Amino acid sequence: MKTGAQCIIDGLKRQGVKTIFGLPGGSVLDIFSELYHSSLEFVLVRHEQGAAHMADGYARATGKVGCCLVTSGPGATNTVTGLATAAMDGIPMVCISGQVPSSMIGNDAFQEADTTGITRAVTKHNYLVRNVDDLPRTIAEAFYVARSGKPGPVLIDVPKDVQRASTDKTTPKELSFRGYRPAFEGNSKQIARLAEAINKAARPLLYVGGGVIAGDASRELTALARKARIPVTTTLMGLGAFPETDPLSLRMLGMHGSVAANRAVSECDLLISVGARFDDRVTGKISEFATAAKKAHIDIDPSSIDKSVTVDIPVVGHAKPVLQKLLPLVDKGGHREWLASVNAWMKEFPFSYDTKSSQLLPQYVIEQVYELTRGKAIITTEVGQHQMWAAHFFKYTKPRTFLSSGGLGTMGYGLPAAIGAQFGKRDALVVDIGGDGSTQMNFQELVVAVEHDLPIKVVILNNGHLGMVRQWQEMFYKGEYSASVLKTTGRNRVENIPDRKPGQYLPDFVKLAEAHGAVGMRVTRQSEVKSALKKAFSTPRPVVLDCVVSENANVYPMVPPGASLIEMVHSMA
Amino acid sequence: MKHVISALVENQPGVLARIVGLISGRGFNIESLNVAPTQDAGLSRMTMTVPGDDRVLEQVMKQLNKLVDVVKVTDLTQRRYLNRELALIEVAAPAKSRAEIVGLADLFEAKVVSVQSGSLTIQMVGEKEKVNDLIEMLKPFKVLDVSRSGVIAVARGEQVKP
Structure with missing residues (x-):
C-alpha cells in the first residue's frame, strides 16, 4: 500500500523527472513531506509563475517534460500564465497542484479555486483526481499526453485527502486511451504528392516552425533543404531548427522578418510549411499571403491544417518521420535562378542598424553577445523589441538554443526560463535578453539562480520604456506615449507622476541585482559593452548587465499590422 | 447551413464543461446541445446543432477531436441519419x-x-x-x-x- 503522496513522488521518478520547480502550501504538505525523503531535486521558487516558466525553460532546453508542484488556490492560479505560455508554444509540462479536501470542494474553502475549471483552456488536458486508486495511472497518462502528439502542458489537481489516502494500485504497464491517438507517421500518398510538387517547383520555399524543434527533426529538415536546394525561413519558434549561418537560410519571416524571407514567401511557387501554424504575426494580411504558391503543410496537429490558410497538400504527422520518408523521394535540386534572387535580397537587405550612431544601440549589444559567445549560448528572451532584436542579431544554428514566448508573448518569461534551462543544461552559457519592462516581471526569481549557483546572465536593454508599445505608439498612435514610459521623467499627465531628477531610471538594476545576491553591472556607452560582456561571461555567478541604450531605436523591418508581407516599413524616414 | 454533430465522449466529470468551453472559447455557436449516457456506461453521446459554413464545421470537428476525452466526432449532416x-x-x-x-x-x-x-x-x-x-x-x-x-x-x- 502507498499513500497518494507516495504515488506522486514514485510516479514522477518513474517518468524520469529529476528536477521539480515549485512552492509549498497547506494543500500539498503531504507531497512535500514525501519529497523531503526522496532523491528528486526540488527548486523553491519565489512565485509560482516562475515555477511554471522554469519548468517550461527546462523542457525547451532539454526536450524533456518540465515539472512543477504548487499548492491549491493562489498557488495554482499563479501558474496560469505559465501554462498558457506553454500551451500556445506546444511545450511539454506537467503541473501538479494541491486541492482542498474532496469534502470541501465547492464550499469556498480557504485557498480553494476551481483549478481544473480555470486551467481547462490553457492546458492540453487536465485531471481532478477524486480517487487515490486513479493516481498512479493518471500520472503516467499526464506525462504521455504532455509529450506525445503536439506537446503541451497537463495539470493534475490532487485533493489533500487523496494525497493521504492509501492504494495498492500501481502504474499500468500500458496506457489505453479511447479518444487520444495522435497521428505519427504521415500518409505515404500525401508525402509522395508533396515530393512530386517539390520536384516540379521552380521557386520552392521551406517555412519552418517550432514543430521541427519539438519533433527533433532539425537534421532531417536540413538534409532536405540542402539536397533539394530549397531556401529556408523560420518563424520565431523555429529559430535554430535550421542553421542561420547556412547560405540557404533567409532568417525569420513575418511582421519583423527579413525582407528576403517575406519577399520569398510572396514570390515562391511552392510553400512547404513544416511544423508551423500560419500565425497572424507570420502571414500578415492573410488574403495576400503567398498568393503565387501552391501550399503544403506538414503538421502533427490536424486542427492547424486549413485553420487560417487553405493548403493544397496537407500531411498530418510528426515532422521527423514525414521528412525521413520525403527525403529519398525528392530530386537533387538546382533552383539556381531562384536562389540567386533570394541571395541577392539577403545581401541587399540584411538585418541592420545605424552602426555610426554615437549612442549605445540595443542591436549592438546583441551583436556583441553573438560575437563573444560565437553563437554558442542558449538565449532566452522576455517579450518586446529586445526579443525581435535577439532574433535579428544573433544567428541560431542549433535547436533548443532560442527560448522565447512566441504565441502568448509573455513578458517575464525569460529570466525564469533561463534558470530552468540552466538546470537542464548545466554546462551551457545561458543568457536572458530582456527589456527594462519585462525583466522586472519575474525578477524575484534571480535569488533562485543565486542560491543554486547558476551562472545565468541577464542582459537588460534598458531604454526606459515599454519599447514595443512605444514603437507602435510612435508609428500608429501619433507619438502619444500613453503609459509606455518607465523613466521618472516625461510621464503622461494621466499618470499624475511629477518629473523627478532627469534621466533617473527605476529600479536601479545594479543595486537590485546586488540585493538579490547577484553581480550587477552597468554600461552606458558602446565602448564599454565588449569588456562588460566578457567580464559577465567569465564570472561563474549570476550577472545582471544593465545596458542603458538609446530610447528611440525601433525594430525594422516591420510589416504594419493588417498589411501584406511585401508592404514592409524599413525605417521611419 | 446547420450541422448536426454527434460526439462520443468519455463519461467523466468536466467533459461537458471542456467541450462547451472549447466551443465558446473559439468563438463558435451552439444552437442546441444534448448529453446523455450510451449503452456503454463509460461513454456519453453529445449531439450538437452548430450553425456555420463547412470551414467553421471542419475546425469545430478538429478541435473537438483534439480533446483527450473525445472518442469520436461525426458530422451527421454528411450522412444518412x-x-x-x-x-x-x-x-x-x-x-x-x-x-x-x-x-x-x-x-x-x-x-x-x-x-x-x-x-x-x-x-x-x-x-x-x-x-x-x-x-x-x-x-x-x-x-x-x-x-x-x-x-x-x-x-x-x-x-x-x-
Missing part, C-alpha cells in the same frame, strides 16, 4: 378552443399529456422542423411555455463504433 426532438408545449386552452388544439396536436401525431383548467400541455416528438411547425401553429392560441430537448440524432444503418 435520423434526428428527433422532444418538446413539451403548454398552450392556453379555454373550453371553446380546446377541441381545435387537440385536433391540431392529432395532425402532428403529438399527444396531450396534461390538461389544466385553461391550458393543455402537449408532448411532441419529431424532427426539429416538425416541432417548429407545431409551435408556429399553436402560437395563435397563445403558447405559455415551451421546453425542448434539443436535437438528438443517430446515423442510420452504420454502427458507430467507439
